[in-house]
Amino acid sequence: MLNIITKLSSETVTKIIEHLEQNIVPELGVDVSNYAPGRSRVWFPYEAPLSDTRNYQLACQDEKIWTFLNNLCSTFDWKPELGLVSKGGTISPHRDAAYADFRSIGVNLGTVTWCYSRAYPMYKWVPNELQIDPPEVTKIQMTGGEVFEFNCKNLHWTEDVDPDRWAFNLWRISNKGRSKFQDFTNSLLINQS
Numbered sequence: 681m682l683n684i685i686t687k688l689s690s691e692t693v694t695k696i697i698e699h700l701e702q703n704i705v706p707e708l709g710v711d712v713s714n715y716a717p718g719r720s721r722v723w724f725p726y727e728a729p730l731s732d733t734r735n736y737q738l739a740c741q742d743e744k745i746w747t748f749l750n751n752l753c754s755t756f757d758w759k760p761e762l763g764l765v766s767k768g769g770t771i772s773p774h775r776d777a778a779y780a781d782f783r784s785i786g787v788n789l790g791t792v793t794w795c796y797s798r799a800y801p802m803y804k805w806v807p808n809e810l811q812i813d814p815p816e817v818t819k820i821q822m823t824g825g826e827v828f829e830f831n832c833k834n835l836h837w838t839e840d841v842d843p844d845r846w847a848f849n850l851w852r853i854s855n856k857g858r859s860k861f862q863d864f865t866n867s868l869l870i871n872q873s
């Protein structure tokens with residue numbers, strides 16, 4: 681399901697965008713994934729490996745953003761472990777990579793049509809015969825402030841994206857990816873001591 685959990689006030693959205701324009705624009709890099717042409721983005725606090733051969737890396741350490749998002753998600757008992765903030769660009773149909781657990785949170789801060797093809801009915805893998813067939817396609821016009829949850833292993837994409845649209849995507853680490861993530865965060869602790 682694609683479920684809108686809450687909506688941020690327009691004042692909050694404006695404040696976040698001001699912060700992003702002032703502090704995050706210099707950190708943005710062009711998206712390397714071939715399904716997101718023209719999208720600028722930065723990970724925080726760590727960059728996820730998009731293939732099995734890569735590892736996590738330290739990324740943007742913006743306390744303000746991370747605290748805000750953690751507080752927001754604590755209102756629905758969910759704790760993000762990784763995030764990505766992006767500006768502009770469309771993203772073509774894709775599923776999120778192996779690091780990501782099924783349930784993902786999006787925070788939209790601009791104008792977009794957010795599209796979702798629901799084959800897995802819940803936040804878990806099921807075999808073909810238990811998937812929704814044909815998948816249920818939803819396209820939601822968003823204007824800014826929507827906080828929503830979806831299964832990121834279902835195909836999702838954007839259309840009609842405002843070039844100035846900012847968005848956050850938040851993940852928890854999948855069971856499959858947990859030990860690699862744990863090794864990385866442990867190595868950070870060792871380097872600090």
Ligand SMILES: [Fe+2]
Nearest residue numbers: 775776832836
């Ligand atoms: Fe995605």
